[in-house]
Amino acid sequence: MAPSSPRSTPAPPHHPRRFAILVAGGSGTRMAADRPKQYLLLRGEPVLLHTLRRFADPALGISEIVVVLPADQLETWQQLCTRHQVRIPHALVPGGATRWASVKAGLGALSEHPAGLVAVHDGVRPLVSGPVVERTYVAAATHAAAAAAVMPKDSVRLVSQHGSAAQNRSRLRLMQTPQTFEIDLLRRAYAMPELASFTDDATVVDDLCRVQLVEGDYRNLKITTPEDLIIAEALLSSEPGS
Numbered sequence: 001m002a003p004s005s006p007r008s009t010p011a012p013p014h015h016p017r018r019f020a021i022l023v024a025g026g027s028g029t030r031m032a033a034d035r036p037k038q039y040l041l042l043r044g045e046p047v048l049l050h051t052l053r054r055f056a057d058p059a060l061g062i063s064e065i066v067v068v069l070p071a072d073q074l075e076t077w078q079q080l081c082t083r084h085q086v087r088i089p090h091a092l093v094p095g096g097a098t099r100w101a102s103v104k105a106g107l108g109a110l111s112e113h114p115a116g117l118v119a120v121h122d123g124v125r126p127l128v129s130g131p132v133v134e135r136t137y138v139a140a141a142t143h144a145a146a147a148a149a150v151m152p153k154d155s156v157r158l159v160s161q162h163g164s165a166a167q168n169r170s171r172l173r174l175m176q177t178p179q180t181f182e183i184d185l186l187r188r189a190y191a192m193p194e195l196a197s198f199t200d201d202a203t204v205v206d207d208l209c210r211v212q213l214v215e216g217d218y219r220n221l222k223i224t225t226p227e228d229l230i231i232a233e234a235l236l237s238s239e240p241g242s
């Protein structure tokens, strides 16, 4: 099929084309399991499959999903997809040594598109809700950069060699994913060298653009250590229709 010119299929300005990168290229050292934590089972299915299903919801209108995996784990994932009869179209990309390198690899695998929004999401946040994903796309359409975040529920202190000092937690936010951006902006941000201070995509974009924070969800936990799996199982069981 001949490629259509951008003029023949213009993206409506109020609804730019949507893409997603699910980063699952980590090794899960803090989980210390027998395999990367994205492959551990939650209610009988790999964590990453739960995440993929959430982004495949037609209501979100995402036209392309890229999944980034550890370079030596692509075949394992393909076998899991066969075993679980996964029919969701997605591209597979080998990741890098850091989350930054994995996101960069995912960006490189997105098809060229003049305008669009890309959500970057941790493959190990399987409980993300449709409304949270939608909020980040909607905010990014207006502000170019948006990220889900929640307020701390505990008291917070800053520690130093002099002791510790209470912080005003109403001015702090815990960053979640998705973090969603105009594709061109994210490409420009990831064209710059990696810094040790990058902990998420917002920190990579900060110097180029103000990142709009949108309401995240306390259920949108990141599976990091063994107790997170127990909490995630309980949360999944509490979902309607489970």
Ligand SMILES: Nc1ccn([C@@H]2O[C@H](COP(=O)(O)OP(=O)(O)OP(=O)(O)O)[C@@H](O)[C@H]2O)c(=O)n1
Pocket (backbone or CB within 6 Å): 023, 024, 025, 026, 027, 028, 029, 030, 031, 037, 038, 068, 095, 096, 097, 098, 099, 100, 102, 103, 121, 122, 123, 124, 125, 222, 223, 224
């Ligand atoms: N080189 C890396 C490192 C991390 N990630 C992804 O980034 C997300 C958040 O990272 P984290 O929770 O730290 O995952 P791991 O790096 O696997 O865990 P750990 O730090 O405990 O080793 C995860 O979905 C992870 O797979 C990635 O794609 N590539």
Ligand SMILES: C[C@](O)(CO)[C@H](O)COP(=O)(O)O
Pocket (backbone or CB within 6 Å): 099, 122, 174, 175, 176, 177, 199, 200, 201, 222, 224
């Ligand atoms: C991107 C992230 O999930 C936002 O909270 C987080 O920064 C990832 O951190 P990690 O050090 O890779 O666990």
